[in-house]
Amino acid sequence: MRTLFRGGRVHTPADPSATALLVDGATIAWLGPDADAPTRAGGGVDRVVDLDGALVTPAFVDAHVHTTATGLTLRGLNLARTRSRQQVLDAVAAHAATLPADAIVIGHGWDESGWADQTTPSAAELDRAGGGRAVYLSRTCVHAALVSSKLLTDAVKVTAGYDSSGWLRRDAHHLVREVAYGSVSRAQIVDAQRAALTHAASLGIASVHECGGPGTSGEDDFVAAMSHGLWLPEVYGLWGEPNAAAKAKELGAVGAAGDLYADGALGARTAHLSSAYLDGRDEHGQRVDEHGHGYLTAGQVTEHVVDCVRHGMQGGFHAIGDQAIVTVLDGFAGAAKQVGVERIRAGRHRIEHVELLDKQAIARLVDFGIVASVQPAFDRLWGGERGMYAQRLGKARSLASNPIGALAGVGVLLAFGSDSPVTDLDPWGSCRAAMRHHNPVQRIGAKAAFAAHTRGGWRAVGIDDEGVLNPGWSATFAVWDTADDISEVLHTDSNPQARVTVLRGRPIHSRQEPR
Incomplete structure (x- = not known):
């Protein structure tokens, strides 16, 4: 089927005057002005779609997503809008009343850093709100949770990160998360994943990077996320387990x-810092000198990177705090001594989040050819002089966090994502957040932001011929209900709606078929 889309505004470097494109199967056969378009009679066109002035752009890629958790949040107990301990308890009670008596109440999204009174519900209060059910409520960062007494087992109580209040971090949180998500049936997992991917497609997202691994999601969950067929966004899996490149490959992961x-994360005070958190407190509310926690040594990072190089796999890490980032970069340096810098650079390895780093660390990212998989919404939600980062770190470190402008300025490959459900799937909003960083020095332009959320996501998984509308390239695009160009859209506060999202010639979302 050769379909001509005409009468629109096509965002392409091939022809700035383009108003039409011809899709032949999975590829773009031609693009240009309407006047030069192929015809049914002489150009082999089977079908003509009138765009009615709509904007056509490459589809978005979200470079960091947890599909099951996103779908469960879309379908279930979303606590993102709660603004107090009591609102959390009321929401839990209302949701629990809809569940069987033996169900585990799973919720996500509370963030006490924005509450007037930052007191969180206790385990005993969650017991009552849940009607005696076990309750698991992940913090918005997903590196801590509030849980009820039923989940505070003897095994949890002797594990790092346990707190008698029911606010769990580190290994204690991982143990309880595994129990909570272990109660979700296979059918519920599949339904949640399909809900998340369907929602993504409706936002003009054609591909997501699924981040799984021990402590995040199980192997079955991870494999299922990559198995939803041709009519939903394409899922590229990243399996986060040390020295497990061969296993990742067997699971079908790309990295x-x-x-x-x-x-860990700044919100949970587990991101590993060289200087202490300003608001660290023990369970009695006393000030403590807290630096977060590093889960890996530089030597372990080296072993993992070398393992990835030898298996021809992309490697990568989650690192947020400056001390964790230095540890990872020291590990890359150790790997380079063993296998050579060029082999490291060829692997296009990646670091997720990279929120606190200085010029020296950024220079080392360049040296090793590391992809920065970043989430601009983090700064929008928690950055600046008064946000959660300022509470945890102080104003200076908060304004220096998420240095998107500095990374882009030296040519670090950026791939934008949401870390959904940590932040919402919202690609236009993420681009806007990068343009409006709290620190003006770290802002980037509309075109650079859009490229990081489109082509950057493809390049981050080693695909260099996607993410741009070019003749001979993939027909992966979105049709938007606006006649504005991307710069005009991104300089407003409203998102256009995706009429159609197309992945390699296949419509994976259609809200309103263009005439």
Whole structure:
């Protein structure tokens, strides 16, 4: 089927005046102005679609997603809008009342850093709100959770990160998360994943990078996420387990990367810092000198990177705090001594988040050819002089966090994502957040932001001929209900709606078929 889309505004470097494109199967056969378009009679066109002035762009890629958790949040208990301990308890009670008596109440998204009173519900209060059910509520960062007494087992109580209040971090949180998600049936997992991917497609997203691994999601969950067929966004899996490149390949992953934790998160005070958190407190509320936690040594990073190189796999890590990032980069240096810098650079390895790093660390990213998989919404939600980062780190470190402009300025390959459900799937909003960073020095332009959320995502998994509308390239695009160009869209506060999202010639979303 050769379909001519005409009468629109096509975002392409091949011809700035393009208003039409011809799709032949999975590829773009031609693009240009309407006047030069092929015809049914002489150009072999089977079908003509009138775009009615709509904008056509490459489809988005979200470079960091957890599809099951995203779908469960879309379908279930979303606590993102709660603003107090009592609102959390009320939401839990209302949701629990809809569940069987033996179900585990799973919720996500609370963020006490924005509450007037930052007191969180206790395990005993969750017991009551859940009607005696076990309750697991992940913090918005997913590196801590509030849980009810039923989940505070003897095994959890002797594990790092346990707190009698029911606010769990580190290994204690991982143990309880595994129990909570272990209660979700295979059918519920598949339904949640399809809900997440369907929602992504409706936002003009044609591909996502699924981040799984021990402590994040199980192997069956991970494999299922990559198995939803041709009519949903394409899923590229990143399996985050140390020295498991061969296993990642067997699971169908493109990388032994993603959520391979070098540290935790700033919201949970587990991101590994060289200087202490300003608001670290023990369970009695007393000030403590807290630096977070590093899960890996530089030597372990070296072993993993070398393992990836030898198996021809992309490697990568989750690293947020400056100390964790230095540890990872020291590990890359150790790997380079064993296999050579060029082999490291050829692997296009990646680090997720990379939120706190200085010029020296950025220079080392360039040296090793490392992809920065970043989430601009983090700065929008928690950055600046008064946000959660300022509470945890102080104003100076907060404004220096998520240095997108500095990374882009020296040519680090950027891939934008949401870390959904940590932040919402919202590609236009993420581009806008990068353009409006709290620190003006770290802002980038509309075209650079859009490229990081389109072509950058493809390049981050080693695909260099996607993400741009060019003749002979993939027909992966979105049709938007606006006649504005991307710069005009991104300089407003509203997102256009995707009429159609197309992946290699296949419509994976159609809200309104263009005439």
